[in-house]
Amino acid sequence: MEFPGTWMTESGSMVYRVVPKCACSSIGQIMFYSDHGRYFEGDIHDSKDGLHKWSQDQSRAPIEEAVRNHDSVTFTCVRNPYARILSSFFDKIAGIQRNGKRYRGNLVPQLLQRYGIEVGSPEDNFDFDQIKSFRRFLLFARDTIRWRRPMEPDIHWSAVSGHVATFIANGGRYDQIFFTEKFDEGMAKVLAATETPVNVDLTKVPRFNESEGHGPKRAHKVSDYFDDLSRHLVWEIYKRDFKLFRYDFDNPDNKLPLGEIDIDEVHAKLGK
Incomplete structure (x- = not known):
């Protein structure tokens, strides 16, 4: 089983399939904080310890075990194309x-x-x-x-559905998929379903935008x-992204989704 682009807290509390340009820096820092009570200094993509990543050899076995057994809350985040x-x-x-x-x-x-x-x-x-x-x-x-x-x-510009799909095709299953445009709401639901070593107050989490400025x-x-x-x-x-994740193709200025994501539909259509 291969799970590229997958991160997991060292405590095993949550598993996250990274999707570039979809708040991944903020999510990674929240995961890091939920284990250690501090944020990683610098870009979380550069961390070599404190957070399991599939790209790190020592992380592959614990990630694979957690995904196979579905021991952890598993999620990802999507964005308007x-x-x-x-x-x-x-x-x-x-x-x-x-x-x-x-x-x-x-x-x-x-x-x-x-x-x-x-x-x-x-x-x-x-x-x-x-x-x-x-x-x-x-x-x-x-x-x-x-x-x-x-x-x-x-x-960074390949379709979101392609990133989301590899996790499903290789045997994983998502508990939650939320919108970048409704980040606080979606991340709050993930944390509510998770027992973390350190409590996370989303109102106090800074935004981590490494490209800003x-x-x-x-x-x-x-x-x-x-x-x-x-x-x-x-x-x-991005036809599949618009359809699966309910974004508004007809109005580019409407960044918000038109409806909620059907996770069963996502698994059915991306798991083929």
Whole structure:
């Protein structure tokens, strides 16, 4: 049994399938705090101890045992596809990473050459046509996902349902799936179903947004970035996300879901 992208508290109180760009930094820090009574210093993605991760060899056996026996509250978190792909662009393509460099080294120069994408720089205060560049990025994202060229799809813009599905296909089962847009409500339900070594007061949890302040601010409302062609591409890439997680395809400015998630339906459709 393989469970890539899965984290678990050392106490075994909860298991979380990470979905990039869906509040994963905040969730990881809450899990860390619930065991240790403190937050990890730095980006939780960089932690090497204090939190089980499938990417760490010593963590695989306890995670696999917990998932197989369903000993822990198991959950994940999803996000509106429009907002998520925009966030991926501003963070990973237009933004500067926490190491002071561009994401994935030569990716941005490659996009400049192949797709005509411009992202500006800190020196010019990220002065570029955000709408034009984002729409070209969306074409690139579609190419990576549909044809796996000019590169394999990146985890930050591949479909949420794809991340959620691997856990199910490999034998896992979710107890809860909640919305990034209703984070406090969803995380509260997870904690209510969990016995943690340390009590977590969600009203006192800071927001952990590692990309904040390292790139341009979004200058327009969400719908301005998506013309008819862009929306067609979004539907092509994220059709299953919209349907399974009840997001509003017709109104890009409505970030909230239109209904609740049917977890049985998610398992049935993603477990095939």
